[in-house]
Amino acid sequence: EDQVTQSPEALRLQEGESSSLNCSYTVSGLRGLFWYRQDPGKGPEFLFTLYSAGEEKEKERLKATLTKKESFLHITAPKPEDSATYLCAVLRTPGNTGKLIFGQGTTLQVKP
């Protein structure tokens, strides 16, 4: 059965304390893996797409990496404004349906 698992469920960091969020997946075939950021009461904001193992993407303090079984979202020197829920989702092959499989999310709190 296709499954996406994110860990930890919640993460509290001090400002400047780097860490990583994990997204492990089991799908019959991976078409793409997506990271989103969601603030309370708002729609998810697209961050990254990863298509193949070994791929990396960066944006400001965030860096996403992908292996054959999992993806990491590395947060370097986080700031309070990075506090949000981070969602991971996968699209399996055949991947032309647009049907994303979401993880449960990791809620990040960064304290000043």
Add this chain to the structure above:
Amino acid sequence: DTEVTQTPKHLVMGMTNKKSLKCEQHMGHRAMYWYKQKAKKPPELMFVYSYEKLSINESVPSRFSPECPNSSLLNLHLHALQPEDSALYLCASSQSGQVEQYFGPGTRLTVT
């Protein structure tokens, strides 16, 4: 520009009311989606439109009725809803069913 707009932002309706949610995108995307999101849960797919045709209906009750008048617009018609239908309703769009989806800000629906 990667903007998806949704109206209204908030909606309160009684169980006998009929209302509609609206979504619009001007990115030339050919796939559009409706999601339902409950508190502290990831988005749940409801409907997928591809090239203005309904391609996925995730066994959603008939009190939810989607409509895609043209390639830029997506509506969700609501009738005889139940209190458990209260949630954040998200619209998303993508270039195709194989790439990242861009979400709107959502409509917060409360059924009384």
